[in-house]
Amino acid sequence: LCEACRSNSDDDKKGGNKAGATTKISAGSNLTRLEALWETCCENGLFTAPSHQRKYLGFRIFSMLLRNATASETAKLFTSPNFIKCLVSNCAKPENYLHACSTDCLKAIARCAKHSETSAKKRVAIVAALRKVGIHRFEKQLAKSSGISTLLAGLTREEAKAYCEELRETILEKSDLATQDESDDENENDDNDEEKKKKNSRDFKRLWALEQMCSITSALSPNDRLDVLHFCLFHAFYSTSKKQLPKTVLGKNIEDCPDVLRRALSTRLLGILLTNIRSRGRTQQQKKQQSQNTKNGKNHKDKGNEANEEDEEEEEKFDALSEACEAVLKFDADASVTDVIPNSARAKEARKNLANALKLCEKKQKADESGVATSIIPLLKTLIVLHVSDPKQFTSIVEDIPRCVEELLQPPKKKKTTKKKSTKKTLEEDEEEENDLEPMDVLNDLLIAFLAQPSALLRDVTERTFKGVSGKITDRGIEDILNVVENMGAGKRGDENDDENDDEDDDSDDEDMLEEEDDSDDDDDDDSSSSDDDSDEDDDENDSDAGMDTEANEGAIEAIRKAALKIQEDDDNSDDSDSDDFTDEQMFATDKLLADAFRAKRQELSRKKALKVAAADFKFRALSLLELFAKSQPSSKFLPEIIVPRLLSASRNARIRFKSNPMEKSFLELAQRIDSVLTKHACKHAAMVTGTRKDIHEILTQLIDVADNGAGAGRDSDAAKGFAKTAAVACAYIAKVMESNGDGESAAEIYKTAITEKFEKKTSRLRAPFFAELIKLSPNVLASSSKELASLCDLGDSARAQFLRQESLQLLFQIFSCKQRDPSIPSAEEVNSMCEISLANAVKADVENQSRRADTSKMCANVFEAIGRHAEGFVFSQKAKAAIENAIETQKERAPQPSQKTVQALERIAKALDDAKKTNSSTNDEGKKKRKSSIAGDDDHDEREKKKKKKFHRRG
DSSP: OHHHHHHHHHHHHHTOSSHHHHHBSOTTOOOBHHHHHIIIIIITTGGGSSOHHHHHHHHHHHHHHHHHOOTTTHHHHHTOHHHHHHHHHHHHOTTSTTHHHHHHHHHHHHHHHHOTTSOHHHHHHHHHHHHHHOGGGSOHHHHHHHTHHHHHHTOOHHHHHHHHHHHHHHHHSOOGGGGSOOOOOTTHHHHHHHHHHHHHHHHHHHHHHHHHHHHTGGGSOHHHHHHHHHHHHHHHHEEESSSSOOTTSOSOOOTTOOHHHHHHHHHHHHHHHHHHHHHHHHHHHHHHHHHHHHHTTOOOOOHHHHHTHHHHHHHHHOOHHHHHHHHHHHHHHOTTEEESSOOOHHHHHHHHHHHHHHHHHHHHTTTOSSOHHHHHHHHHHHHHHHHHHOHHHHHHHHTTHHHHHHHHHSOOOOOOOOOOOOOHHHHHHHHHHHHOOOHHHHHHHHHHHHHTSSOHHHHHHHHHHHHHHGGGOOHHHHHHHHHHHHOOSSOOOSOOSOOTTSOHHHHHHTTTTTSSOOOOSOTTOOHHHHHHHHHHHHHHHHHHHHHHHSHHHHHHHHHHHHHHHHHHHOSTTHHHHHHHHOOHHHHHHHHHHHHHHHHHHHHHHHHHHHHHHHHHHHHHHHHHHHHHHHHHOTTOTHIIIIIHHHHHHHHHHHHHHHHHOTTOHHHHHHHHHHHHHIIIIITSOGGGOOOOOTTHHHHHHHHHHHHHHTTSSOTTSTTTTTHHHHHHHHHHHHHHHHHHTTOHHHHHHHHHHHIIIIITSTTOOOOHHHHHHHHHHOHHHHHTTHHHHHHTTOSOSSHHHHHHHHHHHHHHHHHHHOTTSOTTSSOHHHHHHHIIIIIHHHHTOOOOSHHHHHHHHHHHHHHHHHHHHHOTTOOOOHHHHHHHHHHHHHHHHSSSOOOHHHHHHHHHHHHHHHHHHHHHHHHHHHHHHHHHHHHHHHHHHHHHHHHHHHHHHHHO
């Protein structure tokens, strides 16, 4: 077979006509013999078998068939899901049995593409197919060693352009169905089957050509990419009655363009736009980083980066979204071009208003210093393109945008009102004025609504727009986003059982979330399969509707009712009554009714499940907005006043919900996502926040109460993991904000209260790590509470007292070891009083367990050494020194005899006292020497002055 295919390909090169007759498997099929062999034996045979040997044989056959396949036949090889899945999974895991064989298959692909006998067309087809598969699915080292990465990088623009032109002709090629005679009436069913097969094959070729063309757009020049963009845009949404297309569109009109192809064109177009937007964003971010490095004197350029500078500049200049929006407006103005999807008068008016709003933003762009107009322009362009794709869905969504933009960029002047006597009307008017929404609040609500749409392009542009206007967001806008996160009614993901207690309003509010498929740039989705699924669902609905409307079904329902009544009256004669009342036709109709009822129930359950998943995803998207706000506005007072407290409360509530129903993992995932936003972004830059309100100390008190209550579960449970750290970071952040605003004393008092009233209790969930987070951000606040921490060392000899003693000693060591702490906090008198009473009692504490006794002594030694190192000018008082020495002797004399580790720790404490003496005496000696040297210097200066005076007098 392979030799025959090779000879046929040679005949094709020479211009022979025998290839089509010999390679076709039959007259009624468009599959070649090679494609039929691959599909039957390998894709649906060897790669579906569980045996490793059969899959090994499939890889070997693929390597052999690829060498003999033509450029068009590579589509069948690389668009086989079973083969691609097996290849990727075995390449990713070196321990797999077929890893070596799969890597050899990758090398065979690279060798075949680089072979001298391989035509340029076939090589570009292989490169495009690999781009479609995605090189990111293979490890970098494996892709480099197999030659795949160099193969993809070696594609020239001329080769890509020539191949794109051939693919475009494949898409525009006239279908064979248009040339067939439809006058044969004898074998109509057989002809219809053959026509369906040809049509499916024709659609497959077109879809494959479209995917190949879109996968190599990054290798084209900006002008060629623009041609591909216009081609996809026009044929996806427009058509013309004229033979000649608009000047910007290459090729000709597609006759009888199927809906599958139009949907594929729309999906690929939106994928191209999304890829271009993200690449432009990365390029701009890299430029900012380079400019920042240049200012800091770190302007280092790699050779690879210098080689890609031209490509990055071209990528930045090519704005696919602007070109697509401009093309849409031009096509709308052209009278010879009509929309594929009919537009109502309302839809046309909405698109016209969007265009006017876009013109207004472009006009105000230069004069707008805040950058709001610049941030809104990409959103308006995206909405214009999406409105063309589905006017029915997006008309109601975009109607409020133009008015909002106009009021935002051209705020109306407030009318001067004269003061009148207070009446009922004036009071009502004042309430209405207070309840009026600001234009920015309306825009914020619209951005939140856009996050619920299935379009990945719209969600990405929405996030970028929100980041641009985040400086103008009001507190009401922030609260609206937080309301989405805090709403726990519909935040369930993957609940298989129908909860009867769910509110119907929650389900009805989220009905629009999963009405359509996501038009993201996921090239792995099969458009033809989705269309088949839709047709199957439509057939099911038609069958159910037809069955419910017939008279036979009504008779069956009536028969069921009569049978039920008969059963209730006389159970003994139920069999006779059933046989009398039910006929065969009614029984068949009843079976159909039952099937329709079960199908409707199953669809309802799946719909509710999908809505719950969509609601959970909506919460995550709202959290992404809060994350963007924290990154772009780190000095905003909304962070400590609104965002941090409410997010911490939402994290706790989500964990409580997860504890009540552990099967709902979405609540735990939501809590973990909130923890990430708080710890990594929202609580990062506390020193930059200024101008907070006066009652912020109440927020800190509330957060400490929330941390003390915990997540309503044990510390080691899945629900409680991570919450303690998040609460500690949030409280430390608020305390640092208070300190930076000159209210550090209030924060210290609140933490003192937490230590004395909460930390001492056995039921408290506060631990040493909670206070350790405050040492990282604001050590002076906790250093002011050193006396209260030291008092925990003198609570007795119970188990709880021993635990608190170790916790307090650990915190004291961290406080005195912190270099960012002010050495004057705590004062020398406070330190001596702690050493005299609390720390001395900790040294001589009666601990029965030898290991815990040694640990306590070590902690005490660490504290005393830290005090001696980081307390400048500190001197242990005589009382403190005597108390500590007596405590050391008491501990040594306690029974049982102390272990060697305990004795060594006590010796360290005694040495720390002596070292403090030496350092103080040495500092005193150095001071005396400095004073003596200064005095001696003064005496020498006086003697020199006296000598000068004597000389002067002698001369006189």
